[in-house]
Amino acid sequence: MSLVTTLRAAGCVFAEEEAALILATASGPAEAARMATRRAAGEPLEHVLGWAGFLGLRIAVGPGVFVPRRRTEFLAGLALLLMPPGARAVDLCCGAGALGAVLARHGAGEVHAADLDPAAVDCARRNLEPLGAHVHRGDLFAALPASLRGRVDVLVANVPYVPTGEVPLLPTEAREHEPLLSLDGGDDGLGVLRRVAGDAASWLAPGGVLLSETSERQAPAALAAFAGAGLEARLAEDDDLGATVVLGTRPGGVRACRRSSAG
Structure with missing residues (x-):
């Protein structure tokens, strides 16, 4: 099953964009699959990636940490x-x-x-x-x-x-x-x-x-x-x-x- 299919089945509205970010962040296909599974289970994308974009910067975030909002x-x-x-x-x-x-x-x-x-x-x-x-x-x-x-x-x-x-x-x-x-x-x-x-x-x-x-x-x-x-x-x-x-x-x-x- 492709990453996009996994994410779309879990209800991720922007499945294609999220899959691309996961692939760009993961060290290889196995890690990408694990990350997609975590995202499909409901974890925030930023926690899965390990970073959040904020005003052009990559801000490291981890599980249990508030994710910076775009607003x-x-x-x-x-x-x-x-x-x-x-x-x-x-x-x-x-x-x-x-x-x-x-x-x-x-x-x-x-x-x-x-x-x-x-x-x-x-x-x-x-x-x-x-x-x-x-x-x-x-x-x-x-x-x-x-x-x-x-x-x-x-x-x-x-x-x-x-x-x-x-x-x-x-x-x-x-x-x-x-x-x-x-x-x-x-x-x-x-x-x-x-x-x-x-x-x-x-x-x-x-x-x-x-x-x-x-x-x-x-x-x-x-x-x-x-x-x-x-x-x-x-x-x-x-x-x-x-x-x-x-x-x-x-x-x-x-x-x-x-x-x-x-x-």
Whole structure:
């Protein structure tokens, strides 16, 4: 049975494209067949391949690790647009470190990333340490070196924002193969976002910016959380990607923007 037939029989909509990626990644026919079997059993394609594409980069991912979403490329592009040359950047709730990798590749002078999940931290180290970035394990800001306080130019936080009651409605791939920690944002989905916003001003440099992904429905409450934490809050959206990002700037500084190299 061909790989395409195996994948199509399992309900993979893009069976031909997925088979081509498996063949390009596998070391030979036997490994390709094993990979196709795993995919047909419901594993995310990125876990099967061992990598996810993100803004032109290959981000290493493994079983049990949150897979970077294409819509989050919008957040990455905004961060690049706002990031001054040689910036000090932090990627909280980093997962495999996709956002941190983009910032490190495109001009950040110092990058730190943190996550609470050990499997995610292992992946992030594989992706970020070769770029000179620093990866920490711990709960949000508590994981970071104290020396960063008040000195961060760009803080990206792709926090979990699915309301607890809606987690059972997520696609099976996410529910069964990604950690609940990376999906469940609490009763209204904004519990982690509020925690990040509440402490962000003390870690940001004057004029530094926090960027966090949310949903269109949650955007008004997310904006209120940022503003309530003393940040100058605004919203950015991309209809094509279905992406909504809330941004908050610490008052008191003038930041030099640059053209994004994300496109």
